[in-house]
Amino acid sequence: MNKAPPRPAAQAAHEVRIIGGLWKRSKLPVADRPGLRPTPSRVRETLFNWLGQDLSGWRCLDAFAGTGALGLEAGSRGAAEVTLVEQDPALCKSLQATVQRLKAGSVRVERGDGVAALRQRAGQGLDLVFLDPPFGDGGNETLFGTALRLARLVVADSGLIYLEAPRTWGDDELAQIGLQTHRHGRAGQVHFHLLRPLPPQ
Template identity: 40%
Template sequence: MKRGVKPSNQPTGAIRIISGRWRGTKLPVANVAGLRPTTDRNKETLFNWLMPYVNSANCLDVFAGSGGLGFEALSRYASSVTFIELDKGAIANLQQNLQKLKVSSEQASIVAGNALQILPSLNKQFDLIFLDPPFHKNLLPPVIKLINEHNLLAKDGVVYLESESQAADYVVPNNWQLLKERQGSQLCSRLYRI
């Protein structure tokens, strides 16, 4: 191995939990192609939006990646988080961070695989769903459709969608009410409630 080159499964950065029981805790992030953890600034805005919803919520973190959104929800006393992730390096990193935080299997689980195949098999509803897919893959439309078709969002549940600004023209079900929106030159964040 050449000097200065890290193996791809080694952590190359960190995410920081910004509030709650693990406030200030830094968690390593695996070197995974295309992984872009939510910035502290965007995470703070999002969780200000979610303040009335996150405590005691059953959460689903689709396209979990670093798990930053799910870990922040757990830190803020969400009841549980189900992480869905395809990349093996990211999954190993999620497992290590769950162990580091001493999160029980009742509080968090990781479902490994393709979200488009996993979502139809989930047999529960969630109070809070995070949708922050890899950019330039056009994954939001089919995932939104699956969430609606399989009734995965509980009554009065909320769903957070993050996309590149150029792909923010997706359609949501008629019963999803837009609560909050933040549009930048590169990123669009929206919060919906049913």
């Protein structure tokens, strides 16, 4: 009786890779945690095509970091300052280990709540905020709305907000928060948006 061949694809599901920049091809572990849903490589590739490949000098916040794939991708592409905020202590420990392994001096890991971290940074004029909160059973509508409103207060008028959500956020509801869609895409059940602040009235 033949043994079943090994299945490397199963192992691959427990890691993602940085796709560009200084740390290209570096592996990031993906813990088996409820709601942890790393941004797929093809979505990150699209996003960083939109942003441009060189983020030199940018100041970034990854408010619901998880694996850190978004923030570390920004750091890999030259961002001057990246803060990864994560509430789960085990994920925080994993992020710290990854930052040390990459010798990522521009990246800081902060344990805490993403919404609280956004609230603390109001008025800081960051260049880019990543919002990829857990979707939850009901879509976490309140969390998404709160995070978007606070992120608008954190970014500069010329800054950008990246949002992953279980649905499309339309221009009318975004306008009420002071935001507009710059780019939008969809991958499976995930809708991803690059948002800009509306010009001051």
